[in-house]
Amino acid sequence: MIRSLFGKILTSHIVVLVLLTASIGISLSHLVTNYLVEAKKAELIRVGISTTRFLNAVTQDQLYSPSLLENLSDFSGTTMWIIDQENHTRSGKAPKIWQHHMQVQNDPAENLFNGEVTSRLYSANDDDDPAIVVSIPFPQNPSIVLMIHTPITGIAKTSAAIEQLLLYTILGSILLAGIFAFILSRNLTKPISNISHAAEKFTAGNYKSRTTAIGQDEIGRLGFTFNEMAAALERIEQERQEFFSDITHELKTPLATIQAVTESLLDGVVTEKTKQACYLKTTLDECHQMNSLISELLNLARIESGQMHFQYQNLNLGEFIEKQKGKFQPMSAEKNQQLIFSVSPKLVFVKTDPLRIEQILSNLISNALRHSPDGNKIFIQFERDKTSFILSVTDSGEGIPQKDLPYLWDRFYRVDKARSRNKGGTGLGLAITKKLVEGMHGNISVSSIPNEKTIFKVIFPKTF
Ligand SMILES: Nc1ncnc2c1ncn2[C@@H]1O[C@H](COP(=O)(O)OP(=O)(O)OP(=O)(O)O)[C@@H](O)[C@H]1O
Numbered sequence: 001m002i003r004s005l006f007g008k009i010l011t012s013h014i015v016v017l018v019l020l021t022a023s024i025g026i027s028l029s030h031l032v033t034n035y036l037v038e039a040k041k042a043e044l045i046r047v048g049i050s051t052t053r054f055l056n057a058v059t060q061d062q063l064y065s066p067s068l069l070e071n072l073s074d075f076s077g078t079t080m081w082i083i084d085q086e087n088h089t090r091s092g093k094a095p096k097i098w099q100h101h102m103q104v105q106n107d108p109a110e111n112l113f114n115g116e117v118t119s120r121l122y123s124a125n126d127d128d129d130p131a132i133v134v135s136i137p138f139p140q141n142p143s144i145v146l147m148i149h150t151p152i153t154g155i156a157k158t159s160a161a162i163e164q165l166l167l168y169t170i171l172g173s174i175l176l177a178g179i180f181a182f183i184l185s186r187n188l189t190k191p192i193s194n195i196s197h198a199a200e201k202f203t204a205g206n207y208k209s210r211t212t213a214i215g216q217d218e219i220g221r222l223g224f225t226f227n228e229m230a231a232a233l234e235r236i237e238q239e240r241q242e243f244f245s246d247i248t249h250e251l252k253t254p255l256a257t258i259q260a261v262t263e264s265l266l267d268g269v270v271t272e273k274t275k276q277a278c279y280l281k282t283t284l285d286e287c288h289q290m291n292s293l294i295s296e297l298l299n300l301a302r303i304e305s306g307q308m309h310f311q312y313q314n315l316n317l318g319e320f321i322e323k324q325k326g327k328f329q330p331m332s333a334e335k336n337q338q339l340i341f342s343v344s345p346k347l348v349f350v351k352t353d354p355l356r357i358e359q360i361l362s363n364l365i366s367n368a369l370r371h372s373p374d375g376n377k378i379f380i381q382f383e384r385d386k387t388s389f390i391l392s393v394t395d396s397g398e399g400i401p402q403k404d405l406p407y408l409w410d411r412f413y414r415v416d417k418a419r420s421r422n423k424g425g426t427g428l429g430l431a432i433t434k435k436l437v438e439g440m441h442g443n444i445s446v447s448s449i450p451n452e453k454t455i456f457k458v459i460f461p462k463t464f
């Protein structure tokens with residue numbers, strides 16, 4: 001079996017070509033031979049009919065004199081003889097092929113005496129060339145028939161020459177087609193091999209592997225799609241590696257603190273009760289930090305795997321705001337900060353997923369509280385317009401430098417790593433928030449002027 005695509009294309013080209021050329025050649029050769037044979041028969045019949053007309057006019061003696069038919073035979077370039085119903089030669093001399101035929105074939109002489117013109121084609125045997133024999137009845141003497149024989153060696157030679165020519169043509173065209181098919185199949189299979197090699201390298205772990213077989217045809221487009229797919233997979237792999245190194249780092253930091261604090265407590269270095277309590281509180285804080293990191297990671301994983309389902313219902317904004325005030329009261333009171341909620345007139349109910357809205361708002365408010373100085377005011381607004389429901393959180397805290405704004409939504413991105421971490425942040429809040437907003441078909445944006453104003457704005461399509 002041919003295994004390679006190249007071999008298959010090449011073979012199928014050659015097979016189709018051979019079949020086509022051979023069938024055309026054989027049919028053509030038959031056609032030409034038949035035409036020549038039929039033309040020869042017609043000529044013999046014409047000569048025979050003229051001869052019988054002539055012989056009708058001669059006397060019996062002249063008819064049966066050997067010289068007359070001999071002369072007529074020489075004149076027409078054929079062999080002529082006359083037979084009777086018993087197949088006796090009455091004049092002239094029958095050629096060997098006829099005698100042989102009469103002996104071997106079951107073709108009685110009476111077949112020639114039904115008043116019709118007949119013709120027979122004899123293929124060559126050991127001694128004789130192929131020949132045509134025609135019989136012409138005498139209109140005024142039904143007891144005898146004029147036989148005319150002529151070899152058709154010329155026609156057979158012509159057919160053989162045609163067949164030979166065809167054979168050379170077939171061989172020549174096979175050679176040419178072979179070269180052509182070779183080039184064509186190479187051109188077709190080369191880019192496929194290129195894509196296949198690139199894919200093999202990619203599978204072996206070379207995520208930079210790309211194909212150069214890109215173009216406008218189907219294979220070129222396949223190559224292009226492969227490259228796009230490879231680039232996407234490379235990106236995913238890179239993100240996966242970064243994600244793991246980030247997680248490892250994030251878990252190692254609190255663990256290192258816990259380890260150090262526990263060791264110093266066990267060593268008995270710290271004996272003072274108040275100091276011990278302080279050390280234990282640090283350990284507890286780090287445990288909280290790890291706990292919230294893990295639950296946020298789970299949250300993110302659930303959203304990214306598409307397992308997060310949204311349950312939309314009518315949310316009473318008044319009640320919702322009261323709940324949020326109560327929830328953030330302890331945190332804001334700590335730094336004497338104020339949360340100022342406002343709702344557009346006539347906006348009472350919003351059709352949304354209350355749990356997710358709360359999650360989104362919680363992260364934005366806790367960020368604002370965390371990154372604003374003592375006594376600061378934080379504004380939370382719920383608005384509507386013709387097409388959307390808008391939620392915004394504005395603070396006048398430290399703000400975010402312009403260069404950091406595009407990366408805020410990345411996992412573990414924190415503007416000031418150390419400070420944010422000290423403030424209890426894991427750097428996952430905004431990544432989760434963005435995914436939640438997008439899951440609800442909304443859009444989140446941020447604008448900030450450091451030490452002046454930071455606004456997070458969430459726009460949901462109108463569902464109320
Ligand atoms: N209102 C804000 N003012 C100033 N900086 C902010 C504000 N909101 C977010 N940031 C910056 O963006 C970073 C990412 O915020 P994000 O909510 O994703 O993480 P986090 O608050 O550090 O941790 P987490 O929310 O997971 O507990 C923060 O670390 C902080 O540097």
Ligand SMILES: [Mg+2]
Nearest residue numbers: 363367429430
């Ligand atoms: Mg946050």
